[in-house]
Amino acid sequence: MSSLDIVEATHLEASNLFYRDPGLYDRVQADSDSARICRALIDRHRRDARTLLDFGCGTGRDLEQLAQHFDCIGVDLQPGLVDYARRIRSELDVRVGDMRTVRLGRTADVLVCLGNSIAYVHDNADVRATFQTFAAHARPGTLLVLCSPVAPIESLGPQQGRVETSLGAATVTITYEWDLRTQVNTMRRHWVFDSGEECRDTVRRRVLGPRELELYADFAGFEVLEIVNEAGVLPVSGPGAYTVAGYQQ
Numbered sequence: 001m002s003s004l005d006i007v008e009a010t011h012l013e014a015s016n017l018f019y020r021d022p023g024l025y026d027r028v029q030a031d032s033d034s035a036r037i038c039r040a041l042i043d044r045h046r047r048d049a050r051t052l053l054d055f056g057c058g059t060g061r062d063l064e065q066l067a068q069h070f071d072c073i074g075v076d077l078q079p080g081l082v083d084y085a086r087r088i089r090s091e092l093d094v095r096v097g098d099m100r101t102v103r104l105g106r107t108a109d110v111l112v113c114l115g116n117s118i119a120y121v122h123d124n125a126d127v128r129a130t131f132q133t134f135a136a137h138a139r140p141g142t143l144l145v146l147c148s149p150v151a152p153i154e155s156l157g158p159q160q161g162r163v164e165t166s167l168g169a170a171t172v173t174i175t176y177e178w179d180l181r182t183q184v185n186t187m188r189r190h191w192v193f194d195s196g197e198e199c200r201d202t203v204r205r206r207v208l209g210p211r212e213l214e215l216y217a218d219f220a221g222f223e224v225l226e227i228v229n230e231a232g233v234l235p236v237s238g239p240g241a242y243t244v245a246g247y248q249q
Contacts, residue, residue: 022059022084024165034114035065037230038145041244042110045225046143049109053137055099055130056117060085060092067092070110075102100129107139114147116240119205122184127208131220138247144222146243147230149207152178152185153239169194183207213243221249 042049050071057063057074058081066072075097076082085094097104099113100121111134121127134144159174170193177186184204191199208216214224222245230240 020080021165022081024163026059026061026088027165028163032061034147035062037242038062038112038114038147039066039069041145041228041242042143045244045246046109046141049143051108052110052112053104053106053108055102055111055113055133056115056120057085057094058115058117060089060094062112062114063092063094064089066112073104073108075099075104099133100126102133103136107137107142109141110143110145111137112145114145116148116205118146118148119207122182122204122206127206127216128219131216131222134222135220135247135249138221140247140249142247144217144243144245144247146213146245147240148213148243149185149205149239150210150213150227150241151239152176152207153187154178163191165191165193207239210241210243217243217245221247223248 052066052070052072054063054066054072054074057076058078060074063072063074063085072093074085074092074094076085076094077096077098079096082094082096085092095104099117113130113134118127118130121130138144153176155174155176157175161172161174163170163172170191173190173192175188177188178184179186183206185207187203187205189201189203191201193199210227213227217224224243224245227241227243230242
């Protein structure tokens with residue numbers, strides 16, 4: 001892949017309206033079950049967990065819920081999202097950091113990477129580096145909970161919906177493209193606001209199949225314990241899944 005495929009903070013913000021408007025992201029994702037499912041998986045595999053590190057924490061929406069049960073630190077690549085999290089959720093410990101390279105100088109009982117964050121890491125070497133980051137913050141018995149797409153979304157035609165934003169109500173039209181060679185699923189959104197303003201953004205996510213995730217985890221010293229669907233149960237049948245792995249080394 002070219003260097004253009006390496007995701008950087010400025011590129012993410014420029015390409016995704018949610019990252020330019022963190023409040024909109026929070027509102028659209030308000031009914032997300034991710035934190036609840038994550039906690040249920042932790043209870044199943046590491047009930048004694050007390051400390052947690054969240055890589056790709058975004059606005060801190062999930063971290064806020066997890067912090068009710070664990071001593072948490074969140075890390076995100078994008079300064080704008082971290083600033084928003086610090087302002088709206090000032091009780092959280094949220095830091096700017098690239099999950100390919102960040103080193104916090106500590107380990108934790110649980111490592112989480114939710115919200116499809118790892119799907120924005122497109123290059124194979126960068127995926128390996130991200131798993132090495134997980135390993136650098138793990139000790140024997142550390143649990144890793146990773147939420148990521150394991151299959152592409154392919155639509156037969158445009159999909160439409162209504163969304164309330166800080167700029168007013170909008171009709172959003174979404175189309176998907178799938179590149180089998182690069183394993184990148186591209187989502188294009190066209191926002192038409194009731195005011196007449198329009199906006200377009202593009203979200204590109206790398207899809208790693210369950211076996212690939214298992215191999216990356218294994219190379220980094222983790223053993224995959226289970227892979228479950230977006231509802232946190234078997235079987236895996238949709239585009240997204242939770243991978244749960246324990247650190248062995």
